[in-house]
Amino acid sequence: MTIVVILHILILIGFGLRILIRDDLEPPVRLAWLIILLVLPFIGAIIYFLFGEVDLGRSANRRHDEVWARMRRWGANFLGDPAVTDDLVDARYRPAFRYSASINGFHAVPGNRAELMTDAAETNRRLIADIDGATDHVHVLYYIWLTDTTGTDVARALIRAAERGVTCRALADGLGSRALIRSGLWREMADAGVQLGVALPLRNPLRTMITSRIDLRNHRKITVIDGSVTYCGSRNSADxxxxxxxxxxxxxxxxxxxxxxVVSQNQLLFASDWAQTTGENLDVIPVPPQPADPAGFPAQVMGDGPTERQGATPQLFATLIASAHHRLTMSTPYFVPDETVVQALMAAAFRGVEVTMIFPENNDSWIVAGASRSYYRQLLAAGVRIHEFRGGLLHAKTLTIDDTITLIGSTNVDLRSFDLNYENNILLQDRGTTEAVRARQSEYLVSSREVSEAEVLGWSWYRRARHNVLATIGPVL
Incomplete structure (x- = not known):
């Protein structure tokens, strides 16, 4: 027993010192890890060993830096000109666009158009039609790609395109799309000439757990056809x-x-993933220049991930929230934010902005659901309105501001998207597009119930304690 106690103390000291000397941890994250080490003897150390370090390894970091250094030279004509941001974006929102550009160099570009898909069926129909109409290339990247109807439809469309001579490149995340990667459909795509890549592969899961983290994933959803059309949003290749x-x-x-x-910028983001995954040079990816529609709007791509600057995404959210003057509406399936975002939302509500949050009532992660609800009381007290969606799992990640600004893409408002996942989004300024997204958010609200402060205050002590415990370990979820 004495040996076990001594070993436990040595483990606590070793891992505790490691946690204390890390400069990349925020105090709440550091505290959460120390609590786990203390309350879960030995097991806590194993958890930290497997999930504590947000690092893909030196070779991955070096490869990322090399690819992006070349990207900024090779794709300079498509990154946008920071000098014209002031001409394109309203003064109230320039700080957000400028901050977004600081993450990976994509500045606002003019002359874009966007069309909101009605539903999943129309998305699938239009996407397949675009692939079937491709004449030069098709590029797709999905976190989850299933062998269901939607996933198979996309795969078959790529096969048809490859067979008629179109260059097709497809990336799938090694964990989220593991069933497809092992399937006959994946082999059919390869046999037809579709060039395939596995992002963050799990060839040796044990080695991945020892040297990195198995839950560092590529969560992006990118589709680019002929360099002239791109899709952006929350949908994976799944029914x-x-x-x-x-x-x-x-x-x-x-x-x-x-x-x-903006399509060219999404093409560049795909190219960066393709180059890092396959080792091919960036210049194998064509980036045809796209004409700017004189009546179009400014937009820019934002990509984030564990090899980018830490804290970039929550800081972008905070900057966007701070730019709101009248109305801010956000939908997200997973809400486990850092204090930066929570305080920004409360500050917006306190200064009179109509802040509305929409979360799913039934979440596929009970841990995330509990942690999310731990924030309800302080948000409601500040004047934030919270609605829980009852029509399924609301997976849409949307942020609209003042009926003018929209942020849409793959990023959830949680620490996994902030710190662990590769994500892609498009930030735009356009009243028409934002009004369309706002109308969709209003449809979500119709299928939701509003949560009142009185209801939250009426929760049992056990429920409130459970939510707060989950929030306490939220930084390590």
Missing amino acids: PEFRVKPKYAPWVDIMLRFTGP
């Missing part, structure tokens, strides 16, 4: 019924179909 978790269905997603110069 709304999401048969891997059918009890929470339907998955309710949102997608925009873009044309204009």
Whole structure:
């Protein structure tokens, strides 16, 4: 017993010192890890060993830096000109666009158009039609790509395109799309000439757990056709019924179909993932210049991930929230934010902005659901309105500001998206597009129930304690 106690103390000292000397941890995260080490003897150390370090390894970091250094030279003509941001973006929102550009160099470009897809069926129909109409290339990247109807439709369209001579490149995340990667459909795509890549592969899961983290994933959803059309939103290549978790269905997603110069930026983001995954040079990816529509709007791509600057995404959210003057509406399936975002939301409500949050009532992660609800009381007290969606799992990640600004893409408002996942989004300024997204958010609200402060105050002490415990360990979820 004495040996066990001594060993436990040595483990606590060793891992505790490691946690204390890390400069990349915020105090709440550091505290959460120390609590786990203390309350879960030995097991806590194993958890930290497997999940404590947010690092893909030196070779991955070096490869990322090399690819992006070349990207900024090779794709300079498509990154946008910071000098013209002031001419494109309203003064109230320039700080947000400038901050977004600081993350990976994509500045606002003019002349874009966007069309909001009606539902999953229209998204699938339009996307397949675009692939079937491709004449030069098709590029796709999905976190979850299933062998259901939607996933198979996309795969078959790529096969048809490859067979008629179109260059097709497809990336799938090694964990989220593991069933497809092992399937006959994946082999059929390869046999037809579709060039395939596995982002963050799990060839040796044990080695991955020892040297990195198995949950560092590529969560992006990118589709680019002929360099002239791109889709951006929350939808994976999967049916709304999401048969891997059918009890929470339907998955309710949102997608925009873009044309204009912002397509080239999404192409560059795909190119960076392709180069890092396959080792090929960036210049194998064509980036044809796209004409700017004189009546179009300014937009820019934002990509984030564990190899980018830490804290970039929550800081962008805080900057966007601070720019709101009248109305801010946000939908997200997973809400486990850092203090930066929570305080920004409360500050916006205190200064009179109409702040509305929409979360799913039934979440596929009970841990995330509990942690999310721990924030309800302070948000409601500040004047934030909270609604819980009852029409399935609301998976749409949307942020609209003052009926003018929209942020849409793959990023959830949680620490996993902030710190662990590769994400992609498009930030735009356009009243028409934002009004369309706002109308969709209003549809979500119709299928939601509003949570009152009185209801939250009426929760049992046990429920409130459980939510707060989950929030306490939120930084390590």
